[in-house]
Amino acid sequence: MKEQSRRVFLAILALCKILGFVDCQTAENNCEDYSPPLLEEHVDVLSELCKMCSCKVEVEKLASQKRECDLNITHLMELNENAKKELNLQKEICDFKIKSGLKRKLQMDEKNLLTLSTGRYFVSPPSQSVNWFEAARICKTYGMELVSIETKEENDEIRKMIDSQLYWISGSDMGSEGEFYWTGTGRKIETFTNYREGQPDNYMGKEHCLYLKMRNFNMMWNDSDCEGAKMRFICEMQME
Structure with a gap:
């Protein structure tokens, strides 16, 4: 009896594999159609085999879906990595253009670019007289700031x-009336000053930006109208 059951078991297993059942009910029906001589005591065996076939099919489906999902994730990661490389490349190109442009600008005005013990300075030519805001903007295009004179050494x-x-120069009290600070560094003007006597006086309530003027061989500071007055300017680049 054991030998007969074993043979029936193997026959049913082979038949289930050949038929490739999709679900248990279909498997049972198909197995029953193909096994009329089966004894009644083998019905439970047939049912379990069919369930095993159905489960295997479902597992294979899920495994296939997982493989497809993994492939999609890998593809997206590759696209993301390529996008990062493209962005980095564009950044490098922009940085190169900016540095090249700055180098050309500085070379173009090399005769006015001076290196002192306190830093590097650009002095605008006599023909370049602008208001304070425009002066600050031009300095920034050179990668510099309007000069901040924070020590007597630098002043001299x-x-x-x-x-x-x-x-x-970069001194201003815009936003803090009467309290001047260096816009180039953000620091208050308090440790060193060189104002002309009686200055700054905010004449007619319009003077909020500082400038330099030689007076009796001495360089003094004064305040003026940031937008209305036009004059030359000095840019500063800190030593690295």
């Missing part, structure tokens, strides 16, 4: 390189 160094004209 700059005095050596200018003539008797007027020059914008």
Whole structure:
């Protein structure tokens, strides 16, 4: 009896594999159609085999779906990595263009670019007289800021390189009336000052930006109308 059951079991298993059942009910029906000589005691065996076939099919389906999902994720990751590389490349191109443009600008005005012990400075030519806002903008295009004179040493160094004209510097009290600060560094003007006597006076309530002027061989600071007055300017690039 054991040998007969084993043979029936193997026959049913082979038949289920050949038929490739989709679900248990279909499997049972198909197995019953193909096995009329089966004894009644083998029905339970047939049912279990059919369930095993159905489960295997479902597992294979899920495994196939997982493989497809993994492929999609890999593809998306590759696209994302390529996008990052493209962005980095574009950034490098932009940085190169900016540095090249800055280098050309500085080379173009090399005769006015001075290196002192306190930093590097650009002195605008006599023909370049603008208001304070425009001066600040031009300095930034050079990768610099309007000069912030924070020590006596720097004040004395700059005095050596200018003539008797007027020059914008970064001092301002915009947003903090009466309390001047260096817009180039953000620091308050308090540790060192070199104002002309009686200055700054905010004449007619319009003077909020500082400039330099040589007076009796001494360079003094004064305030003026940021937008209405036009003069030369000095840009500063800190030493690295």
